[in-house]
Amino acid sequence: MDISQEKHVVTCFLECQGRILLLKRSQQVGTFRGLWAGISGYVEDSADEQSLVEITEETGLSPRELTLVKIGKPVTVDDIKTGVHWVVHPYLYKTGSAERIRTDWEHCDSRWVKPEELESYHTVPALKEAFLSVFEPKQ
Numbered sequence: 530m531d532i533s534q535e536k537h538v539v540t541c542f543l544e545c546q547g548r549i550l551l552l553k554r555s556q557q558v559g560t561f562r563g564l565w566a567g568i569s570g571y572v573e574d575s576a577d578e579q580s581l582v583e584i585t586e587e588t589g590l591s592p593r594e595l596t597l598v599k600i601g602k603p604v605t606v607d608d609i610k611t612g613v614h615w616v617v618h619p620y621l622y623k624t625g626s627a628e629r630i631r632t633d634w635e636h637c638d639s640r641w642v643k644p645e646e647l648e649s650y651h652t653v654p655a656l657k658e659a660f661l662s663v664f665e666p667k668q
Contacts, residue, residue, distance in 0.1 A: 532607050532608075532609070532612055532613065532614045536571065536613050536614070537571070537572040537616045537618065538615060539569060539570060539572060539576050539580045539618045540568070540617050540618070540656070540659045541584055541619075541620040541621075542619070542621045542622070542664070543584070543622055543624050544598065544621060544624070545625065545626070547643065548643060549567075549644055549660070550567070550641055551565045551567070551639065551640050551647070551652075552567070552568065552587070552639050553565050553640075554566055554636060554637075555635055555636055556637070563651075564652055564653045565640075565650040565652045565653070566653045566656060567656065567659070569583060569653075570582070570583040570587075577600070580618075580620045581595070587635060588630045588631065588632065589630065590630065594624055594626045595622040595624050596623045596624070597620070597621075597622055598622060598623055598663070599663045599665075600620055600621075600663070601618075601620070601621070601659065601662030603616050603617060603618050604616075604617045604658045606654045606655045608654065619660070620663065644660070
């Protein structure tokens, strides 16, 4: 199948006490079922606004519980299977409210992991690249 369409999505990473939130996509979502991901969704108006909308919808956190750390450069992924050229807009936010996370129907599991553990999870395409575009390791 050829790449026939382009779709823009946000992928948001939440950091709390040096750990990153990973969410396992449920069987009810349209794409990448059963894979680990950040908080994500289709960009409707602006990516900046959508990042906060998705975090609120998927975790129950309000924008006042978040601090924007970094906006990364977009990462692209060509998905031959679906014919989609994905443009992923990465964001990193800090929160002090890890215990307040309440995932919605889009996810069936969640974990707070150390950044170096990301590679041990079966993730959506280019999750590591999106993460590296916003994450600066402590020296």
